[in-house]
Amino acid sequence: MTLVSEILDAHTAPGRFFSRQEGSTLRCLACAHRCLLREGRRGICQVRFNDGGELRVPWGYVAGLQADPVEKKPFFHLLPGSTALTFGMLGCDMHCDYCQNWLTSQVLRDPAANLALRYLEPITPGEIVTLAGQVGAQLVVSSYNEPLITAEWAQDVFRQAREAGLKTAMVSNGHGTPEVLRALAPVLDAIKIDLKSMQAARYRQLGGVLQHVLDTIALAHDLGLWVEVVTLVVPGFNDSAEELWETARFLARVSPDLPWHVTAFHKDYRMQEAENTPAETLLRAADIGREAGLRYVYAGNLPGQVETYENTLCPHCQQPLIRRRGYRILEYRLSTEGRCPHCQTPIAGRWSHAHSSAGGAAGP
């Protein structure tokens, strides 16, 4: 056992998302790896483990806690302009070479990421919710590392956040199971899912299975969660027209109202050979999204360089309804009912604390 795992193991609690197998063996159900955990063994994520027939899971700490604009997650159709108190733990069930949160996600795999331990702070769900109130947050969001591998912690925080009248959301790689998604749904309002590629081989390279991510997107939508999808467009990795069309067509089949964010890659972590994504590539990807029938397509990470693709346009009359620059809202024109003020078309999203899929009671 390393010093890192010793420190992390001190911040654990009994897990709930597992099934009992023969003897003291357990099967973890928190993510699509469904690790079989014999006594004393750890899962692929390294943070969940079988301790004498009991599943121990991360609980009671954060390694990142910050008040952010909800647009930074990014959610563009979820309480625009609101503050999201965002918390994260450590570890991940995948190992993407271009991870932009690698310090927190790869802590148990990459010794260079051990620095993240410095940010570990013990905390309770109640303290997170109190802090959310103090910073004026309307949302509590689990992000920075993969939240599904710490689903019990997220569920406990979200339950208390809901009781305090807050919305809840996750920023996930979508490598989930129906069991964990169904368990979280009663306390979860929204989920942002990364769809990194439509090629099964690419997902294997990143340490996941494409079909599980596609299934998670479809199930999250069916369960009534507000879903936004992000594809980080990496030159030479997933930027062919064919692949972008395939991604957009899949999302449009789930729902044409599902916002798709195509975002620009910049060299990070171990992926140094690919070029940064140029604006033309993002514009091409966004055009494909619109042509495939998606009503809300956004181009991110290159503020001011992507024509109208930072704005929410009415899908019927094309009038700009929310104008943005980066994470900032420059203009908000949705009606109080979440409709286009010109043609009255309802705009899909969660625009208020009233639970609605196509407009709510009040804008920001």
Ligand code: SF4
């Ligand atoms: S969360 Fe995923 S990777 Fe971690 S133990 Fe469970 S099934 Fe395995």
